[in-house]
Amino acid sequence: MGRIKYIFVTGGVCSSLGKGVAAASIGSLLEGQGLSVSLQKFDPYINVDPGTMSPYQHGEVYVTDDGAETDLDLGYYERFTSTVLTRQNSVSTGQVYEAVIRRERRGGYLGKTVQVIPHITDEIKSRIRLLAESSGADVQICEIGGTVGDIESIPFLEAIRQFAHEEGRRNVLFIHVTLIPHVKAADELKTKPTQHSVMKLREIGIQPDILLCRSDRPISDEMKAKLALFCNVQKEAVLSALDITSTIYEIPLSYSREGLNQVVMEYLGLEGSPLDMSAWDDLVERIKNPVGLVRIAVVGKYAELQDAYRSIYEALLHGGAAHQHKVEIIKVNAEDVEAHGVEDYMTGIHGILIPGGFGTRGIEGKIEMVRFARTRNLPFFGICLGMQCATVEYARNMAGMDNANSTEINPDTPYPVISLLEEQHGVVEKGGTMRLGAYRCRLEADSLAGRGYGVPEISERHRHRYEFNNNYRNALADAGLRLPGTSPDGSLVEIIEVPNHPWFVGVQFHPEFTSRPLKPHPLFRDFIGAAVQEAERQRHPIMASPLEQ
Numbered sequence: 187m188g189r190i191k192y193i194f195v196t197g198g199v200c201s202s203l204g205k206g207v208a209a210a211s212i213g214s215l216l217e218g219q220g221l222s223v224s225l226q227k228f229d230p231y232i233n234v235d236p237g238t239m240s241p242y243q244h245g246e247v248y249v250t251d252d253g254a255e256t257d258l259d260l261g262y263y264e265r266f267t268s269t270v271l272t273r274q275n276s277v278s279t280g281q282v283y284e285a286v287i288r289r290e291r292r293g294g295y296l297g298k299t300v301q302v303i304p305h306i307t308d309e310i311k312s313r314i315r316l317l318a319e320s321s322g323a324d325v326q327i328c329e330i331g332g333t334v335g336d337i338e339s340i341p342f343l344e345a346i347r348q349f350a351h352e353e354g355r356r357n358v359l360f361i362h363v364t365l366i367p368h369v370k371a372a373d374e375l376k377t378k379p380t381q382h383s384v385m386k387l388r389e390i391g392i393q394p395d396i397l398l399c400r401s402d403r404p405i406s407d408e409m410k411a412k413l414a415l416f417c418n419v420q421k422e423a424v425l426s427a428l429d430i431t432s433t434i435y436e437i438p439l440s441y442s443r444e445g446l447n448q449v450v451m452e453y454l455g456l457e458g459s460p461l462d463m464s465a466w467d468d469l470v471e472r473i474k475n476p477v478g479l480v481r482i483a484v485v486g487k488y489a490e491l492q493d494a495y496r497s498i499y500e501a502l503l504h505g506g507a508a509h510q511h512k513v514e515i516i517k518v519n520a521e522d523v524e525a526h527g528v529e530d531y532m533t534g535i536h537g538i539l540i541p542g543g544f545g546t547r548g549i550e551g552k553i554e555m556v557r558f559a560r561t562r563n564l565p566f567f568g569i570c571l572g573m574q575c576a577t578v579e580y581a582r583n584m585a586g587m588d589n590a591n592s593t594e595i596n597p598d599t600p601y602p603v604i605s606l607l608e609e610q611h612g613v614v615e616k617g618g619t620m621r622l623g624a625y626r627c628r629l630e631a632d633s634l635a636g637r638g639y640g641v642p643e644i645s646e647r648h649r650h651r652y653e654f655n656n657n658y659r660n661a662l663a664d665a666g667l668r669l670p671g672t673s674p675d676g677s678l679v680e681i682i683e684v685p686n687h688p689w690f691v692g693v694q695f696h697p698e699f700t701s702r703p704l705k706p707h708p709l710f711r712d713f714i715g716a717a718v719q720e721a722e723r724q725r726h727p728i729m730a731s732p733l734e735q
């Protein structure tokens with residue numbers, strides 16, 4: 187393969203158009219043509235990373251193997267392609283300025299005035315090239331966060347304009363993801379916002395090559411011709427990206443039906459193999475034609491937000507696809523459980539998942555949920571804070587440790603079964619100071635986790651400060667709690683299981699970050715498997731539970 191080619195994805199008209207999924211889908215199509223890709227996200231905010239942002243602001247914080255706390259779009263990149271991302275793949279304005287200011291303090295600018303152009307833009311361009319050098323990919327897809335016209339994104343747009351100028355136009359492609367809204371009063375789709383958005387781009391010196399037009403109904407040929415003419419784009423490069431309601435994993439397939447991969451390959455002069463998306467075709471078929479349904483309660487603090495548990499929701503769907511079952515996610519607010527009790531929320535539920543989280547709000551509701559799952563033999567999956575809540579519940583109700591807690595919730599608890607590691611004591615900075623990224627974990631072969639993974643050692647991503655307190659290891663194990671996964675040196679408990687229960691697993695790490703639609707995570711697969719059995723049992727209540735058989 188020749189030199190690396192670049193695709194820049196920008197967004198027009200408004201946010202939430204699914205630019206991340208669009209960039210990821212382009213990646214999966216290029217992989218489908220036998221090319222290797224790398225994806226990079228530029229975020230215009232001044233935070234160094236989203237690790238310090240509330241889920242209300244930002245949605246989920248996605249963690250890479252090397253421990254970077256990144257934008258959730260990186261999750262889409264990893265789920266839609268076979269790439270494994272690192273901190274190089276996620277760049278914020280905060281990081282760019284931090285690097286430039288550090289260099290300035292070291293005297294790196296030799297007496298010059300440090301300015302947005304060229305110093306900030308140079309730093310942005312160098313981040314693009316650095317990734318290109320280390321990834322060795324055929325195509326690098328860079329998504330510019332925000333919407334064209336935002337003050338914050340101007341330095342990034344200026345940088346990619348310069349970049350295209352330097353690399354030569356044959357080597358760079360600009361794709362603008364835009365909205366064609368339907369105006370009810372006129373019953374018409376409107377092109378004007380897109381015209382304005384492209385005008386804004388051209389003002390900066392960027393002429394988009396491809397328009398990817400989001401709309402809730404088909405765009406006519408006539409309208410595509412109009413957009414082509416007004417936006418100065420070839421007609422074959424005005425592509426419709428109709429809302430997909432079945433599953434987001436159909437998006438690459440719908441783009442290929444529009445011919446997006448052909449246009450991209452042709453414009454960049456790329457040569458690849460004929461498009462093969464058969465694995466995705468199969469997956470979408472399975473998702474669209476389920477043989478049954480399971481209902482999973484996800485009990486969190488941010489139940490009302492779409493994106494706070496994005497990777498968890500996706501991983502649950504992957505687990506469902508593995509059993510060809512639809513997974514209906516019931517979002518339960520942990521505080522409502524505190525106010526109204528568990529029973530209200532539990533009719534027709536086949537499994538309970540408690541995701542990660544921080545702080546005290548809703549904790550007692552979560553612990554109550556754990557108790558319900560444990561005592562009623564409902565499949566239970568606790569992730570990070572969810573595992574910590576399960577440990578607390580077990581300590582309180584099975585090991586006689588009244589008021590046991592995590593010291594994050596109650597620093598004065600008589601039984602601090604979850605507590606800070608020595609090295610975390612004195613840490614005052616919040617950003618990037620947790621246990622972050624991939625750590626290895628050794629498994630007991632005959633446990634639920636051991637059987638699920640089918641290997642003696644795994645690697646999973648972490649993002650937490652508190653840990654299972656080793657001082658309580660023996661007492662909890664004596665009370666029946668199983669600890670089948672630890673760090674290879676045995677010093678950290680990574681997995682807990684409750685025996686004599688259909689499926690009860692808590693993990694200190696975040697398996698949701700490594701689940702892929704084409705390769706569902708074994709724990710999510712088995713959790714849904716247990717939920718499928720539970721659904722069966724609820725349909726035939728006479729049937730003995732797996733434990734009574």
Ligand code: GLN
Binds near residue numbers: 571572649650651
């Ligand atoms: N708040 C807990 C801790 O810091 C759990 C973190 C999480 O769930 N990601 O250990």
